[in-house]
Every structure is written in C-alpha cells, then in structure tokens.
Amino acid sequence: TQSIIVEDSYDGVRIDDGKVTKEFVDDMIERFVAQKKIHRRYAYEIILQTRKYFSEQASLVDVEIPKEHKLTICGDVHGQFYDFNNIFKLNGRPSETHAYLFNGDFVDRGSFSLEIILTLFAYKLLYPTGMYLTRGNHETDDMNKVYGFEDEVKAKFSDTMFKMFSETFATLPLAHLVQKKIFVVHGGLSSRDDVTLEEIRNIDRIAKGQPGQGGLMSELLWADPQFLPGRSPSARGVGQKFGPDVTENFCKMNDIDMVIRSHEVKHQGYQIEHSGRCVTIFSAPNYCDSVGNKGAYINVTPETEKGYKLDYVQFDAVEHPKTQPYSNKFRGGF
Numbered sequence: 001t002q003s004i005i006v007e008d009s010y011d012g013v014r015i016d017d018g019k020v021t022k023e024f025v026d027d028m029i030e031r032f033v034a035q036k037k038i039h040r041r042y043a044y045e046i047i048l049q050t051r052k053y054f055s056e057q058a059s060l061v062d063v064e065i066p067k068e069h070k071l072t073i074c075g076d077v078h079g080q081f082y083d084f085n086n087i088f089k090l091n092g093r094p095s096e097t098h099a100y101l102f103n104g105d106f107v108d109r110g111s112f113s114l115e116i117i118l119t120l121f122a123y124k125l126l127y128p129t130g131m132y133l134t135r136g137n138h139e140t141d142d143m144n145k146v147y148g149f150e151d152e153v154k155a156k157f158s159d160t161m162f163k164m165f166s167e168t169f170a171t172l173p174l175a176h177l178v179q180k181k182i183f184v185v186h187g188g189l190s191s192r193d194d195v196t197l198e199e200i201r202n203i204d205r206i207a208k209g210q211p212g213q214g215g216l217m218s219e220l221l222w223a224d225p226q227f228l229p230g231r232s233p234s235a236r237g238v239g240q241k242f243g244p245d246v247t248e249n250f251c252k253m254n255d256i257d258m259v260i261r262s263h264e265v266k267h268q269g270y271q272i273e274h275s276g277r278c279v280t281i282f283s284a285p286n287y288c289d290s291v292g293n294k295g296a297y298i299n300v301t302p303e304t305e306k307g308y309k310l311d312y313v314q315f316d317a318v319e320h321p322k323t324q325p326y327s328n329k330f331r332g333g334f
C-alpha cells in the first residue's frame with residue numbers, strides 16, 4: 001500500500017507512519033456519516049494490519065474486564081451503519097476503559113457494510129483490548145456473494161479489496177470467553193457432546209478458510225437454540241438446533257455459566273432461553289427496514305460474586321440515507 005499516493009487534495013485525516021490514531025477514526029466516522037469514503041490506501045492498510053493481527057490470535061479469545069472497566073456485547077449489525085453508530089451515541093464509543101465485542105454478522109443486508117467493517121477494524125487496531133470481533137456466518141464468501149457485501153465493496157472500491165476482506169474474515173476468532181464464565185459465539189453449540197473450550201481454541205480456522213457446510217467451525221457459526229431438549233436438524237441446512245440439556249452439558253463440562261449468541265432476529269432485541277444459560281443478542285433494529293424489531297446490547301461489568309453483572313439495553317432504529325440495496329435477496333426466511 002506504500003506505493004499508493006494520497007493526493008494533496010485529499011481532505012481527510014491521514015495515516016502517516018502506518019498507525020491508526022483516534023483523530024483518524026473520529027474523522028473516518030464523520031466522513032462515513034456524510035456518505036464520504038476514506039482514501040483506498042488507508043482502507044487497504046486497515047484491512048492488512050487487521051489480517052496480520054488476527055492471524056496471530058487463537059480461535060477462542062479470552063476477554064477479561066478490569067475493575068472500573070466495562071464491556072458491551074453487541075449482536076448482528078448487518079450493514080446498518082447509522083444504527084451501529086447510534087449504539088456509540090447512546091452507550092459511548094470504544095475506548096481503553098470501555099471495550100466492545102461485536103458477535104458476528106457485521107456485513108450483508110444493509111447498504112453500509114463497508115463503513116461498519118472499516119470502523120470495527122480501525123478500532124481493533126487503535127484499541128486492541130477495546131474491540132473484540134467474532135466471525136459470523138455472514139463473514140464468508142458464499143453469503144457475501146448473495147447478500148450484498150461483495151457487490152458493495154466492488155461498487156465502492158474494487159474486486160481486490162473484496163478479496164482482502166475475504167482473507168481477513170478467515171482470520172477472525174470463532175468465539176470469546178468473557179470473565180472465564182461466558183462463552184460468546186455467533187451461532188451456537190455443536191452436534192457433539194464432547195466439545196471442549198480447548199478444542200475450540202485450537203481449531204485451525206485459517207487453514208480451513210471458509211467454514212463449509214459441516215464440522216465444528218460451521219456449527220459454531222450456524223447453530224440455533226431450541227426449546228425442547230436434545231437436538232434437531234436446522235431449517236438453515238447448516239448446523240443443528242440445540243436444546244437446554246445440550247447447553248447445560250456444555251456449560252458444566254467446561255465449567256462456565258452461560259452462552260451468549262446472536263444469529264437470529266429477536267423482536268425485543270434479545271431473548272433469554274434455556275433457564276438463563278443461553279442468551280440471544282441482536283443489534284440491528286427494524287431489520288432490513290421491515291421487521292420492526294428493537295435492537296439490544298449487553299453491558300457487562302465486573303462484579304465480586306459471580307465475576308460479572310449483565311445489563312440488557314434496548315434501542316430503536318434511526319433514520320438512514322436511502323440508497324440502492326446491494327443485496328437482491330430479501331430475508332431468507334430466517
């Protein structure tokens with residue numbers, strides 16, 4: 001990217017020594033709100049540095065919340081940049097004392113996926129312990145081809161840039177463990193009863209690249225909870241539905257308290273199931289400009305007894321510029 005010249009006429013904050021600064025990120029968000037872009041050299045730099053960073057991370061990442069600090073867990077945001085930015089207006093921007101964990105499905109569906117993903121990656125580089133990102137089933141080539149992200153990147157930048165996003169998505173962690181007690185994953189639990197946190201930590205996700213239709217990695221990104229005990233096939237065709245007994249077994253075997261996952265729209269923005277052991281968090285309000293659902297996020301603060309306190313916060317959709325939809329597929333019935 002060093003060979004790409006940033007013209008003197010470029011009116012945005014520059015990245016000089018390769019280091020993303022707070023000034024750069026604040027300016028980038030302001031430009032995105034005004035539907036302006038950042039220079040392609042800086043987009044490339046952010047993507048490449050993010051790919052390098054995540055390549056060195058395990059597939060399960062531990063998140064510890066220091067005293068006086070806060071962690072906010074968000075679910076799917078699906079290209080709804082103006083709702084995504086509204087979370088920061090309501091709840092504060094990421095910082096060294098207020099971390100965010102976005103739990104997958106950053107892109108596709110909404111027309112501002114590029115703005116969301118560049119903001120998330122830039123914050124990861126600015127505050128490595130202030131931003132955590134889990135891979136969702138929409139951070140994959142198959143979904144990006146159909147649900148809009150590939151077309152959006154090609155329209156706003158280039159094919160090359162989409163390829164770089166694809167390679168960087170393959171390095172994203174598959175799950176997080178918060179305060180050693182909360183397992184956070186985009187979809188849910190596997191079809192096997194013997195999966196340990198260590199096995200998840202050691203998944204060679206980069207060698208795998210795309211999750212495919214079967215195996216532990218794809219199950220973590222695609223599974224859904226069900227009310228009844230046991231497991232059943234998923235209408236999605238990938239991953240299974242898992243019951244309260246499966247969640248209980250996974251928690252007991254791995255000495256954790258609960259699973260927080262996303263992946264499904266919820267009318268109230270979140271839902272607590274499996275007697276409190278399985279929570280769905282979804283952060284794209286009025287999904288696809290049509291569902292009418294609330295968005296929600298979870299504020300996690302350290303607490304002496306259990307080690308954490310959860311506060312659920314709901315929020316409504318805000319206005320956004322009307323632009324062309326990149327995804328020609330309406331809701332896939334999920």
Ligand SMILES: O=C(O)c1nn[nH]c1-c1ccccc1
Nearest residue numbers: 105109137263331332333334
């Ligand atoms: O696009 C969505 O709503 C979504 N979010 N996670 N998974 C899906 C999905 C999966 C398959 C087909 C349609 C939507």
Ligand SMILES: [Mn+2]
Nearest residue numbers: 076105263264
């Ligand atoms: Mn989704």
Ligand SMILES: [Mn+2]
Nearest residue numbers: 105136137263
């Ligand atoms: Mn999903």
